[in-house]
Amino acid sequence: MAHQVRAVVARAKGAPVSLETIIVPDPGPGEALVKIEACGVCHTDLHYREGGINDDFPFLLGHEAAGIVESVGEGVTDVAPGDFVILNWRAVCGQCRACRRGRPQYCFNTHNAKQKMTLLDGTELSPALGIGAFAEKTLVAAGQCTKVDPAASAAAVGLLGCGVMAGIGAAINTGNVGRGDSVAVIGCGGVGDAAVVGSRLAGAAKIIAVDIDDRKLQTAKKLGATHTVNSRDSDAVEAIRELTGGFGADVVIEAVGRPETYQQAFYGRDLAGTVVLVGVPTPEMKLELPLLDVFGRGGALKSSWYGDCLPSRDFPMLVDLYLQGRLDLDAFVTETIALDEVEKAFERMHGGDVLRSVVVL
Numbered sequence: 001m002a003h004q005v006r007a008v009v010a011r012a013k014g015a016p017v018s019l020e021t022i023i024v025p026d027p028g029p030g031e032a033l034v035k036i037e038a039c040g041v042c043h044t045d046l047h048y049r050e051g052g053i054n055d056d057f058p059f060l061l062g063h064e065a066a067g068i069v070e071s072v073g074e075g076v077t078d079v080a081p082g083d084f085v086i087l088n089w090r091a092v093c094g095q096c097r098a099c100r101r102g103r104p105q106y107c108f109n110t111h112n113a114k115q116k117m118t119l120l121d122g123t124e125l126s127p128a129l130g131i132g133a134f135a136e137k138t139l140v141a142a143g144q145c146t147k148v149d150p151a152a153s154a155a156a157v158g159l160l161g162c163g164v165m166a167g168i169g170a171a172i173n174t175g176n177v178g179r180g181d182s183v184a185v186i187g188c189g190g191v192g193d194a195a196v197v198g199s200r201l202a203g204a205a206k207i208i209a210v211d212i213d214d215r216k217l218q219t220a221k222k223l224g225a226t227h228t229v230n231s232r233d234s235d236a237v238e239a240i241r242e243l244t245g246g247f248g249a250d251v252v253i254e255a256v257g258r259p260e261t262y263q264q265a266f267y268g269r270d271l272a273g274t275v276v277l278v279g280v281p282t283p284e285m286k287l288e289l290p291l292l293d294v295f296g297r298g299g300a301l302k303s304s305w306y307g308d309c310l311p312s313r314d315f316p317m318l319v320d321l322y323l324q325g326r327l328d329l330d331a332f333v334t335e336t337i338a339l340d341e342v343e344k345a346f347e348r349m350h351g352g353d354v355l356r357s358v359v360v361l
């Protein structure tokens with residue numbers, strides 16, 4: 001039996017999204033049907049709509065979600081109907097060269113549902129990041145469902161499905177931030193703020209938030225930044241060095257995705273320190289650095305894909321910390337909206353006063 005549900009679809013490049021009735025098949029082998037409770041609006045959804053990811057329109061948008069498993073297909077044992085789950089875009093395969101080397105967080109062959117969801121006329125939909133959760137129900141690979149404590153708020157913990165996990169993981173997994181470290185975070189949107197929160201969780205002694213928008217800096221401070229720098233008014237590198245005894249931070253997390261902010265990260269870091277690039281650049285961007293500085297400054301230059309997370313390891317742990325009051329995920333939910341307000345949420349993104357709008361169903 002197929003299900004007809006309401007969902008947010010991007011039909012054509014640059015065109016406003018529309019609320020449509022779509023057809024979601026019953027789960028086949030290895031798949032799960034999930035009733036969505038909440039789904040955050042992420043920049044990546046807007047990128048899809050603008051044709052910035054690929055041209056596989058129509059897209060079924062939404063990917064930062066939590067919900068309840070409604071039914072599962074043949075052979076699914078990890079989750080069962082009734083489970084409260086966060087959806088992820090890293091259902092590891094266990095077979096690829098990364099998995100075989102014991103590094104499943106880099107899995108090169110992550111699983112998605114095999115069956116397609118469609119429009120009423122049979123046109124196949126491309127679900128954003130293999131999820132598609134601005135919908136009453138969606139179909140995913142069972143491995144994309146991570147069971148967590150149902151006492152948690154779906155709107156808050158669903159955000160672990162993408163941006164918030166990317167930021168926290170950039171600090172705790174990729175940057176390996178530890179007790180007493182100094183950290184600078186460049187770009188304090190949802191991802192950068194999550195990196196601030198992750199750094200604090202990891203015991204960083206100094207957390208310097210850098211942004212060009214004072215409102216963003218205020219929020220970063222509330223979330224745990226010990227110092228703020230408006231890099232429109234002052235030189236980011238000099239300011240970071242000044243705040244770290246003249247040396248630079250042990251770890252600098254770049255959460256913008258631009259060459260100039262990457263350079264700030266590179267030079268705002270202490271000798272032998274770590275740069276983590278979690279911001280996503282666009283194809284035309286180029287980086288120029290003296291190779292001697294790359295050598296001479298030592299340390300590590302790393303990229304962070306999805307915070308190098310392993311959903312099965314990280315989601316339940318972070319949800320437990322949230323429930324204990326040690327990780328304020330509610331602070332990332334600026335507003336809750338209805339399914340037909342996603343387009344408005346895209347417009348609000350440019351305003352700079354929203355960390356996350358979250359669709360609640």
Ligand SMILES: NC(=O)c1ccc[n+]([C@@H]2O[C@H](COP(=O)([O-])OP(=O)(O)OC[C@H]3O[C@@H](n4cnc5c(N)ncnc54)[C@H](O)[C@@H]3O)[C@@H](O)[C@H]2O)c1
Nearest residue numbers: 166187188189190191211212216257278279280304305306
């Ligand atoms: N690596 C991953 O797996 C992953 C996952 C999700 C998102 N991302 C990426 O992370 C980045 C941030 O996402 P977000 O949701 O926080 O976006 P956002 O737009 O909410 O935040 C970006 C922040 O950067 C600030 N900014 C812009 N230009 C700046 C500059 N020159 N100097 C300092 N600050 C500047 C903005 O004021 C804003 O606060 C994006 O590139 C996004 O695509 C990466």
Ligand SMILES: [Zn+2]
Nearest residue numbers: 093096099107
């Ligand atoms: Zn793999």
Ligand SMILES: [Zn+2]
Nearest residue numbers: 042044162163
């Ligand atoms: Zn996202």
